[in-house]
Amino acid sequence: MLLKLADGVTQGSQLAEVQFDLISEDDDHDQVETLSSVLKDLRAENGYAQMTDVVGEFMQPDATKLNMSDTAFQANDDDFPEAVPVPERAVMKLEDICNQQSAEVRNQVSGMVPMARDGARAKAPLFWEVYVGEGRLSTEAAKLGAG
Amino acid sequence: MPTTGNDPDACIQDGGASTLLAGSEYVLRYLTWLELIGMDVEHLQFKRCDKGVKFGGGGESVSRWMVQLPAKLGDKVGRMQCFVIFGAAPMLLGRPILEMLNAAVDFGGKRMSLLGGDCKKSAVAKAVRCF
Secondary structure, rough: EEOOOOOOOOOOHHOOOEEEOOOOOOOOOOEOOHHHHHHHOOOOOHHHHHHHHHHHHHOOOOOOOOOOOOOOOOOOHHHHOOOOOOOHHHHHHHHHHHHHHHHHHHHHHHHHHHHHHOOOOOOOOOOOOOOOOOOOHHHHHHHOOOO | OOOOOOOOEEEEOOOOOOOOOOEHHHHHHHHHHHHOOOOHHHOEEEEEEEEEEEEEHOEEEEEEEEEEEEEOOOOOEEEEEEEEEEOOOOOOOOOHHHHOOEEEEEEEOOOEEEOOOOOOOOOOEEEEEEO
């Protein structure tokens, strides 16, 4: 469920009068630092400056999406003479395939990381089962030993 | 990973999360927005921390910073301590915070009430929120 952290707020002054203050139990630190320290630590000073433009664009009344220019990272066609125009539908299909493969690889890698650690135990096989009707086991799951 | 749309202050109610957590990109985007509407973000309270975070699927991360994020939930203004992890994880409003806000969730009706506020429906990015 999606929420808004600052529902209906249009001016910073609307957040001035604090009525609740929720602190984590893990907070046992006294030293308070500022945004500048965080940006420096994250090496994000430049990124934060660029973000101002992006968020500013979003705040325009007629803006429907963030200003992520399609041409910002577009290669020059002259550098790729062998390139041929591809219908937009085919491009979108290719994008979908690439994104899907990328997600699959990412999931596989994140699953392998714990197994690669020293002393890691072998993972028990995981059976995904979809129950339909009376909840019969699928043939494949039964073959793999699911009871 | 669920999407929160383009709203700079969007967050996801996540009863499976153990805290209020957000990727640095979302936190900085929220702070940028606060700055643009006239808030003095330079004086928000940041603290260093070292909190491990585990995600479903075996992913792990460590939060090195926490920040007192200004918020307005329903008609109440306040601050909530948010743990910041590096990256683009959306803001997740975890269970302890939801408990402290007296959250009452009606999943069937896609409605939610916080801080004892009245429940009402409001469409936001294909989701429904209410206070």
